[in-house]
Each structure stands twice: as C-alpha cells, then as structure tokens.
Amino acid sequence: MKRALNFNAGPAALPQAVLEKAQKEWLNYLDSGMAVMELSHRSAEYEQIHDSADRLLRRLMQIPDDYEVLFLQGGASLQFTMVPMNLLRNDETAYYIMTGSWSEKALSEARKIGSAASLASGKEGMYKNIPSIEASAPDDASYVHLTSNNTIFGTQWQTFPDLFNAPLVADMSSDILSKPINVNQFGLIYAGAQKNLGPSGVTVVIIKKDLLARSDERLPTMLSYQTHAKNRSLYNTPPTLSIYLLSLVLEWVESIGGLPAIEKINSEKAEILYDIIDESNGFYRGHADQGSRSLMNVTFKLETEAATGAFLEQAKEAGFIGLNGHRSIGGCRASLYNAVTIEQVNELAKFMKTFRKNY
Template identity: 55%
Template sequence: MTRAYNFNAGPAALPLEVLQKAQEEIVDFKGIGMSIMEVSHRSKEYEAVNDETQQLLLELLELPAGYKVLFLQGGASTQFAMLPMNLLTAGKVGSYVMTGSWAEKAIQEAKLIGETHIAASSKEGVLHIPALSEIEIPENAAYLHVTSNETIAGTQYQEFPDTGSIPLVSDMSSDILSRRIDASKFSLIYAGAQKNLGPSGVTIVVAKEDLFNNAPKTIPTMLRYSTYLKNNSLYNTPPVYSIYMVNLVLKWVKEQGGVAAVEKANREKTDLIYNVLDNSGGFYEGLAQKDSRSIMNVTFKLQTEELEKEFLALAKKNGFVGLGGHRSVGHLRASTYNAVPYASCKALVDLLDEFKRTHG
C-alpha cells in the first residue's frame, strides 16, 4: 500500500502506528470478543479508556491538580457558543483577540449571548498575531479568549498574555500538543480532535474545576460544562470510538518522547518548507508575517493563479493531498500536524524545488 502525502487541514493525518493499532483491535478489543464501538459506555472496559485518556492528556499538558478533562461533541464551533453561555454572566464582558476567521466565528457566537469586547486585532490585510502589548482587557472581563493558531491564515501565537485574575481561554483546535506551553496559564482550553488529537467526533475541554461555579442555572443540560464535570463525561453516550482513538494518539505522543520531542520534529518539518519559500527569489511567497508563522499550517502563494493551478495538478499527480488553501482565501497551504511525517515534508520540498526549476 502506498500512503498519500496527506497535508489536509482537518480531518487530518493520523499516525500510521495508531491506525495499525486501531485496525488490530477493531474487531476484538483486548480480548473481550467485541469492538470498543460495541461495548456499553458504562462498562468497565470503556470507563478505563475514558479515565486513562483524561490522565494522559493532563500529563502531556503538564497540568497541576485542579484541572479536569471533559469529552464533548459538536466541535470547536459549539464551544464558540457554549463558552459564553457558561462564563459570560451578567455585568461581565467577553473579551476576544481578533486574529482571523476562527477568532471571528467565536466572537460572532459570543455576541448572541452577551456583551463582547475586542481586546486587540490583527491589522487589516496583514496575517499576523497582535503584540501582547496591544492587548487591552477591561476590568469586568469574564475572560480573555485567544485562538492559538489560525489554520486559514497560517498564524500562531509565539507567547501568550498574562491575564492575572481574569481567566485566559483558548481555542487550541489546530495546535494542541504541537509544542510545549505553560498550560497552567489557561483557565480553559478547548479543541476539536480532528487535527492533532484524533478523528472528528469528540471535542476536548480542559479546564479548572472551579471555573463553572457561577454558571447560570438556565443553561440547557447538554450545554452546561458542569453536566460533564459531575458525570465524568458519561452523562449520555459519548463518542466512544473517537475517544478511544484519542487515547491511542496520546500514547503515540508519549512514545515519541512527549510534547518536547514532537515540537522538535514539527519545527524541523516546517523549517524545511519555510526555507524553500524564503529562498525562492520571490517565486514562492509566504502569506503570514514571519514573526507570527505557524508550525502547523504553512500558507503561501505563487506569482499567478495559473501557476498555482499547475502546481496543484502536479501535486495531485504525485500523491499529494490537501495543498489547496481554504476556500475563503485560496492560494496554497500545507498543514504539517504532529502526525505528518518528516518524509512527507521532504517530498513536498522536493516538489517545490522541481516546480520552480521548470517554471521559474
């Protein structure tokens, strides 16, 4: 079997070792005569997976006691509304840093719930992350929300603000566990799994347990964080197989040497690609400002739309998948998530060099 060079933005590449382990266990999970998809979510077999997955994530994020992992559904898009429903209480303001398409979606949902505030914003037409010195948080902020990595723009926070007593919240859907961070700076982190954690179907929320003490009592049961907290994410049937796959991915990260080792590999991969872009004499042009470049999503363009179409056709012919930019902006994008191997990035660099040689 020949594996594609998978640069999809999400759902994205999964580690081959994880897929092979899942293949091995799909019919018979640990000798119980059933797939994990067939067991009750109240069974001891599934509860062991549920608990172990939570502990693995807390360990890899190096979080202290007092944090809990919740398994939800609906993707990060549901979290755009669920977060302010639970935290944006009367007299408070939801404060947001506007960095691109995903931050904007979060802001628009929050506006439906309560008062919002833009703490800082990327300059119009420039793909970058605002300087921390530009962020202004009102005293009555319920939280400050940041989008740690913008997949469409290809921008990523290089460091995070210190918000003091105001909860710092982040959508980390596209770069969770891609690099070491001080996760204890955050009161809540949420992430759709389908980029670095596993397949689509489960959304991870990692939060301080005491964050939800003052949530309004009028929130519907399934949109209340406390529902999942009190029931160990087992209030209703969870996305069992997706959580099982997250379990395997977390074990894979640990086997690589943890997040520090994964970060080193990620930087080596994207350095390869950025070096080609930067030394192409203008044939290729990176879209994100250099001090805001993402190690997860490399966005770039060629001199003309016709050249981009030719490049994508050649890439497809050579087994590359997912190199087209987001439909809202076009151009090109290589998503180099944790599971994308170095060999795939090297193959892409070779293709970029060859295309420049024949078309430059």
C-alpha cells in the first residue's frame, strides 16, 4: 500500500512501524481476546500499557523523580484554563510571552481566571521571531508561560529563558520529544499528543510536585492537577487507545536512538527545506527570521498569490498532503514532525525545485 506524503500540522503522521504493530495487536492484545479499546482501564493488561507510557516518557526525557507525569484529555486548549486555575495565586500575576496565536489564546483564557499580562511580544513584527527576554520575571509573577514552537508562524525557541523567581510553564504541543530538553528548567510542561507523541485524544502534563500544593481544594475535581496526580491519571476512564499508541511511539523513539538521534534527523530534514528556500532568490520566501526558525514547521510563501495557489494545487496532484498554510496567514507550511521521514522531505524538496524551474 502506498503511504501518503503527509505534512499535516496535526493530527500528524505516525511512524509506520507503530501503525504496523498496532495493526498486528488490533483484535487481540496480548492474547486477551480483546482490542485495547475494549480493555477495562482497571485491568492488568491496561495497567501495563499505562505504566509503560509513564516509564518510557520519563526515561526518554530524563524527567526527574520530583515531577508528576499526567495523561489528561481536552488538548492544550483545556490546559490554557487548567494552568491558571491551578497555579495562579491571589495577588499575583501570570505573565505570558507572546509568540503567536496559541500564546494569545492561552493569555486570553488566563485573564478569565485572574490577573494575567504579556511579558514580551513579537506581534508587532508579525511573529517572525522569538522576542528576547533579558530580565527576570516581575516580583509578582505566579509563573511565566511560553509556547516553545509556533506551528502557524514557523518559529521556535532555540534556548529557554532563565526567569529565576517564577516557574516557567511551556506549551510544547508541537515540539515535545523532538529534541533533548532540560526538564528542570520548567515548573510545568504540557503537550497535546497529536504532533510527535501519538494520536489526538491524550494530553501529557509534566508538573513539578511542589507546584501541586497550589491547586485549591475548591477547584472542580476534574480540573485539579491534584486529582490526577493522586490517582495516577486514572481517576476516571482515560483515553486508553491514545495512551496505548503513545506508548508505541515512545518505544519507537527509543528504538532509533532516543532524543539525540531524533534531533539529528529533525535538523537534517529542516535544513533540506530551508536550503531550498534560501537558494531560490526570493521565489520561496520564508516567514520566520533565520535565528527563530522552527525545525517542526517550515512556513513560506511564493512570489505571488497566484504562484502560491499553483504550487499548492500541483503539490496536491503530486500526492503531498497538508501543505496549505494556516488559514490566518495563508501561504504554505510543511510540518516535519518525528514520523516524517528524510525520504519524504527529499521528495518535497525535489518537487519544490521542479516547480520553481517550470513555473
């Protein structure tokens, strides 16, 4: 069967090896006579899946013991609300670093909960770069929030700010597991799974245990991190199939050499496309400034709207999926998440060269 050349921004491609293993186990997981989605979340078979996902993620990301790993639902969008509900203390302010649409939405939701403000913003520059942070967070900061990779504008933090007196919270939905990071820099990390971790339906939260004390007992039960930490993310029925596929993705990442190997591959993929853009004499025009370019989402336009439209139409005819830019800015976007292969990126690069030559 021919696989699509899938450059979707999310839900995104999954590794073929993961899909093949899931297919093999689809009807009869571990001789249980049941598919994973039929298993009780209290069963021994599912407990093994759940514990494996936790263990593998901790090992791959080198998550210290003083952090909880939670498997939740609701996507990053629910975390826009849960983070301030659980971490924003009275008489303090949540500060947000604005790098695109998702940080704007996160700030908007935080303002519904309490005091929240922008610490720095790249909006005036059309979000072409990551703003520099040269000072510590204000004294009244409950936490500082950033979005590590910006899918719409194609920018990514190259290094993270050290804010000293406030926990750093990061939405890593689109670049978690794409490279090694120092988890100790963060008080809380959250990520929807549907880019690098697995399918949609599960959200990973990595939170330092001492921050759990901020969760007010008056919070709704399901919106408190304490609830999920105390119950190992099993207070209610978790998204069992999504967590199973997440665990298979983690096995696959480990099998190919872990995050150092993944980072090397991702850097190579991005370099292939950025070279095509940079060597095109303006025929392809990248959105992001070079120092802020994302390894995950390569965003660009062509010389004219007509050329951009023709490119997207011919790319679709050639079998490429998901190259349209986000509806808010248009243009083109190639998402290079972990499951996208170097061979597929080379196919796209070849198409881009041919299109430029013939247009």
